[in-house]
Amino acid sequence: MEVVIKNNVYTQLKEKVPGVIFFKPVVFILCLMPFFFLLLNAINNNLGPNPVEEMIRTLGDWGIYFLFIGLMISPVRKVFNVSWLSRYRRMTGLFAFFYVSIHFFSYIWFDQFFSLQDIVKDIIKRPFITVGFICYLLLVPLALTSTTGMMRRLKKNWGRLHKLVYPVSILALLHYFMMVKADFLVPGVMLIILSVLLGYRLVLSLKNKRKRT
Numbered sequence: 001m002e003v004v005i006k007n008n009v010y011t012q013l014k015e016k017v018p019g020v021i022f023f024k025p026v027v028f029i030l031c032l033m034p035f036f037f038l039l040l041n042a043i044n045n046n047l048g049p050n051p052v053e054e055m056i057r058t059l060g061d062w063g064i065y066f067l068f069i070g071l072m073i074s075p076v077r078k079v080f081n082v083s084w085l086s087r088y089r090r091m092t093g094l095f096a097f098f099y100v101s102i103h104f105f106s107y108i109w110f111d112q113f114f115s116l117q118d119i120v121k122d123i124i125k126r127p128f129i130t131v132g133f134i135c136y137l138l139l140v141p142l143a144l145t146s147t148t149g150m151m152r153r154l155k156k157n158w159g160r161l162h163k164l165v166y167p168v169s170i171l172a173l174l175h176y177f178m179m180v181k182a183d184f185l186v187p188g189v190m191l192i193i194l195s196v197l198l199g200y201r202l203v204l205s206l207k208n209k210r211k212r213t
């Protein structure tokens with residue numbers, strides 16, 4: 001009897017836990033945490049000797065983390081058979097856009113003081129800024145078409161357009177590599193992750209092609 005009850009409770013929990021623990025508002029608030037901590041540290045003058053650099057870097061870091069988390073959702077969902085994960089793909093993608101947008105806005109405000117001339121000059125002159133800017137331009141259509149309505153309207157083209165996430169990730173990582181001078185550990189790990197993900201996509205599309213022929 002006890003075993004049956006335990007089994008039932010276990011089965012129910014197993015089914016509900018992902019939904020209970022990871023339900024959307026909680027994940028949403030968790031994703032906002034880095035922003036709130038950054039804001040709190042900025043208000044308390046707690047961003048170290050170079051607050052502008054610290055702020056831009058932290059926002060860039062979270063932008064690329066969310067981009068990669070979003071990229072990993074599909075393969076992780078398929079490999080570990082956790083279908084509920086796909087509910088968070090749009091959210092992580094939009095958080096990537098959110099963090100990168102304030103990364104860019106902080107650069108425009110605190111690094112270039114809203115001087116359009118200086119911003120254009122910088123984008124042309126410094127290759128790592130050029131790469132970051134192109135990457136951001138490619139990210140914009142992905143964010144704008146992330147709604148269910150757009151998904152329905154664009155049909156097959158939606159999937160085609162959203163493949164842009166791969167060049168975006170490559171450019172984002174290139175932008176990261178181009179600006180780090182010493183500590184290559186984090187971008188190095190990200191390069192491994194991206195290579196595995198691209199390899200996985202390649203194998204999948206080859207398999208699909210073979211099935212069709």
Ligand code: HEM
Pocket residue numbers: 052053056057058060061063064067100103104107111129132133134135136139172175176179180
């Ligand atoms: C609009 C285009 C962009 C501009 C102008 C820009 C600007 C910058 C600048 C100035 C830095 C260096 C901060 C410093 O050391 O003072 C930086 C670093 C960084 N950016 Fe961007 N960025 C852009 C787009 C992006 C995008 C699209 C991503 C990722 C999706 C990204 C991710 C990063 C990362 C990860 C770093 C390194 C942070 C670290 O060192 O920990 N950036 N960016």
